[in-house]
Structure formats: structure tokens, C-alpha cells
Amino acid sequence: QVQLVDSGGGVVQPGRSLRLSCAASGFSFSRYGMDWVRQAPGQGLEWVASISYNGGRKLYADSVRGRFTISRDNSKNTVYLQMNSLRAEDTAVYFCAKDAGYGDAGPFFDHWGQGTVVTVSS
Amino acid sequence: DIQMTQSPSSLSASVGDTVTITCRASQDIRYHLGWYQQKPGKAPERLIYGASSLQGAFPSRFSGSGSGTEFTLTISSLQPEDFATYFCQQHFSYPPTFGQGTKLEIK
Numbered sequence: 001q002v003q004l005v006d007s008g009g010g011v012v013q014p015g016r017s018l019r020l021s022c023a024a025s026g027f028s029f030s031r032y033g034m035d036w037v038r039q040a041p042g043q044g045l046e047w048v049a050s051i052s053y054n055g056g057r058k059l060y061a062d063s064v065r066g067r068f069t070i071s072r073d074n075s076k077n078t079v080y081l082q083m084n085s086l087r088a089e090d091t092a093v094y095f096c097a098k099d100a101g102y103g104d105a106g107p108f109f110d111h112w113g114q115g116t117v118v119t120v121s122s
Numbered sequence: 123d124i125q126m127t128q129s130p131s132s133l134s135a136s137v138g139d140t141v142t143i144t145c146r147a148s149q150d151i152r153y154h155l156g157w158y159q160q161k162p163g164k165a166p167e168r169l170i171y172g173a174s175s176l177q178g179a180f181p182s183r184f185s186g187s188g189s190g191t192e193f194t195l196t197i198s199s200l201q202p203e204d205f206a207t208y209f210c211q212q213h214f215s216y217p218p219t220f221g222q223g224t225k226l227e228i229k
Contacts, residue, residue: 035218045158045166045209045220059216095165102171106213108156110177112165 002026002111004096009116012086020081022096022113030054030074033099035107036081038092039115048094050107051079064090086120093117124148124212128221134229140198143224145210147191154214155193157186160223161206169208170195202228 008020022034036048049070050059058070069082079096093115100110125148135141145155153173158166159180168177170186173193183198197204205228210221 044222045211047218047220050216061217100168100171102213104154104213105215106154106218108168108171108211108213108218109158109166110168112167115165 002098004098004111004113006094006096006113006116009094009118011119011121013122014087014120016086017082017084018086018118020083020094020096020116020118022079022081024077024079024096024098027098029077032101033107034070034072034079035097035099035109036070036079036094037097037109037112038090038094038118040089040092043092046092049081050099083118086118088120091118091120123217124151124215124219126210126212126219126221128210128224130224131222132225132227134227135200136229137200137202139200140196141200141226143195143208143210143226145188145193145195145221147193147212147214150190151212151214153189154212155186155188156211156213157195158209158211159206160209166209171213197226200226 003025005023035050051070067085072079095115096113097109098111099107127146155173157170159169160166174186207223207225209223
């Protein structure tokens, strides 16, 4: 069955960097777009970034553009989120999510990782 | 960006009740609206896609309807495992945007 395992979270000081990973299994990883979605403590869901099946298209939320970079390694079935210049407002649980691939203009997420906690604090 | 407004933000109901949650989009998104269920400490789970297509292992007491700018999620004959937080999300265009969530609690 489909499994997404998020890792790499932790406590980091403002201005520092962190790289999240999401290891995928149970489906043809190289055929699907992948995304990161975050949830601040006690808050709703916020889309962060998307990467197409082959890595050729990358999209970012305004709040992270220029600071975060999404990438993927289809040989390792893994998607990454490099987070630089972290701010207190980036504190959240970060989920990787698989695009269902229904062909709509926007993604719908049919599977999610368990989430990894990022805390930005001095 | 398309704004999604979900109501109510919280809802108290009893086992066996029927409840309805509403999601409004700031512009026409046709039928490109999905719903997720999230339980505390867990990732969201897909519930409904395309406004009305029930997903995964969810039972038929869950139903979705609507098109354009107004959508509803109805849960009939509430069961104890249904008490959770529900989010809508438009999949019409980028960036995908979510409603603020509805926390369904036991009365």
C-alpha cells in the first residue's frame, strides 16, 4: 500500500536551515506530482510547494518563495524540502502529500505522510 | 488566490445526528472541491473529491454536494469515529487553498 514517511524536522534558530525528506513506497513514484503542506499549531492547512512528476515544474506559496526549495530524486523515491532563512512563523507540522493525479489544474491529495515537526525558535 | 470560507468553525452534535458543513469559494471553481477528515495528531485523510465523489474507505453516510461557489458536506447518522476536524480544499487552480476547518465535537 502507499506509504509516505516524513523526516528531518527539529528545533532550529531563526535564520538557519533545515532539509525535510519524504520517502515514498507502494506506488509508481515517478508518475505523480508531490507536494508539501504545513499546519501551524492549532491552525489550518497551508499548501507550501509542489513538484511535478519529473521535477520539471516547481511551484511555491508566496510565504516561502525564495527561501524554500522543493526537489525530488525519482531513483530514491524521495521528495525533499530545503528550508532556508527560517522564521518563527514557519513553525508547523510539515506533511508531504501525493497528488492523486486526476488531471485537474490544481492538486488533490490522496495520501499524506505522518508529518514532521519544525520549530523555529531562539 | 481563491479564498475558501468554511462554516461553522465548530459544531457540537450527538451520535445519530445529521450535520452539514458549508464551504464557499471566492470565485467559481466549478466542481473542483474536496474534503478531508483529520483526527488529532494525525494527517488529513481524503474524504471527497470533485465535490461529491466519496473516496477510500469512508461509508456512504458521508456525502458532498454543490458546484460553483457553494458546497456542502453532510454526515448522516453520526458515529463516534466521525468526531474530527473537516477541511475543504479547492483543486481548481494553484495555489490550492483550504478552508479554515470545522471541528465536530460530541455534545
